[in-house]
Amino acid sequence: MVNHALVLDLVERVGAVATGATFTVGWGADDPEVASETVAAWCERTGNQLVEVGDSFAVLRRGRAADPLLDLDPDQLPGTRLWMYTNFDCNLACDYCCVRSSPQTERRALGLDRVRQLAAEAVQAGVSELILTGGEPFLLPDLDEVVAACTSQLPTTLLTNGMLFTGHRLERLRRMDRQRLTLQISVDSATPEIHDSHRGKRSWKRAVDGIRIAHEEGFRVKVAATLPAEQLHEVEPFHVFLDTLGVAREDQVIRALAHRGVSETGIELTMESLIPEVTITADGVYWHPIAADHEDQLVSRELFPLKNAIDEVRARFVEHRQRANAAAAWFPCA
Template sequence: MAQPTDPDRAPNPLGEVAALVDGGDMDCGSGLLLLITRAMRRLEPGQLLGVRSAEVSVVTDLPAWADLTGHDVVTELAESAQGPWWFAVSKSGASTRPGTVFSQGQRTPVGRRLWVYTNFNCNLACSYCCAESSPKAVARRFDPAVATAAFAEFRPQGGREVFFTGGEPFMHPELGALVAAGTGLDRTVLTNGMIFHRGTRRDILENLDRDVVLQISLDSATPELHDRQRGAGSWSKAVDGIELARSLGFRVRVAATLYDEDPQGVEALHRRLDDAGIASEDRVIRPVAQEGFATEGLHVSLDSLEPEPTLTADGAWWHPVAVTNPHLRIADAPLPLSEVFGVVRDTLAVQDAAARSGREVFRCA
């Protein structure tokens, strides 16, 4: 699917607008909804947002979105019968129609949990890596100063949990500072458990607070599947990492990533974790998402993913499995966090209003 194009390069038949969004051939079930939500939040009531789209479903969906949010489509133009289409939308005085009540149901409340990609380089190149991490990947390290600012904003908003992932976090030379910036929050570091056995990385490990949870990847009870997915010899090193972390007093959570939940394989893994003394609540079985390196797996979209706001050095994203998907990008910078959470809340409000009204305004390509 095409990327959004640069609106400055496209002729604008709408006249003067306060902001212009060009969604390429995105639809309202993918990245266009996030783009227009973010842009509309930055406007004052009465200002016009210009929207250009080459996706025919937007002709129906964008007016439905405007109706749900209380905004007004004041102009609609087509360059030809086949599009693309242009819209001018006037911002209302509220982000949603009066009387619309947003209920989060069983969702984790937005603002309680945050993910941070510490870096994108990794000692492994797992076949299903959603982040396209590998030894050759550009590190794109998260700055500890940005983490400090993000967590300072996160805590007063009800922030409780932060997850540090990658890449391989222990390849970030300032991982200790990143994790320390989150002191006072429930902190979890996701790692393959292979490289913190010695040297400066061992020092980083030993200097972490013992209330930090280490989530270590182990895809199978025996090496065959794990090594096939992650690389020869990685299973035994991960097992050693689990044992080392526990010997140092860390709580260890074990996570398996599987294409198919083979009952016998999952049962065997549970037996091994029973023998290792890993508590049942510290076991995570998760499916492969068809993102990044994965050519198969679960399709993800705004409709299928509950939001897990995620910060990287490059911006903010809807969910940690989608950081290579431009359609699920929330912002071009990780800060301010209030804007990231605001876009998520506004998007959820529209989704919930659509569901209550029975509208189908979010067609995922």
């Protein structure tokens, strides 16, 4: 059966909204099953989208929303890379740290057991790379075991300030898998004074020494710099400096300063403006590593099953993008 009056109402209402916009249609208490079947069949025939259906109403979208996931490069797909904050304490107190790490920060370690489970579930969830960050991971006494739990499953990148490659910590580094592990070391400038003004005295020299040690130990090294957005176009001298250290151009990462953590300036980054990078901490699942210490980007307190967390992030991303696309729909006036 077909509710013909409802069909006429649908035709009238869809003509009054822009492509991509949503609208609501309602019906009386009689024959709700016929009404919902009518709406579903009409959407199928006309190329519109049924967003939600209730006992006495339905929400529809004019046209069909494109899947935002299909517009992404494969390596941008949420859940392709999995970030894990191994800890939050650090030997430095950088003046723009996005997660407020310092020597006084509580460790909040993720822990070997959870890292091992996350790494194993990541394979089944379709993750292709694991990224470990902090705080400063080399403060952990079991970091070599944490890294091994990851590299045994997937290629892994370990973020560090590169300043602690001495003594027993150097021995831990030497036990790590050189074929499956990349070290990403933070250096913000070719000029020691600029780097040290943000990260502390002599931190530039020790970081550069760390790059040399990592290379000598046979590791692939990436270098990441954090710069104010207005300086991102003035980086060629920095690239040349990293060339002299033997860091390949594709391994030189330049990122903008974000207004997060202890930083008083920087670009504003929200869930709506960021392509998510699924991030796990001891406290929960976060939208992006840049905000892994901020409640506004907390997705869930539940870490497991990991696939559920990734699916939730993807679903929210699609919702954000579809809402943004609908808001930006063309509204002709002439």
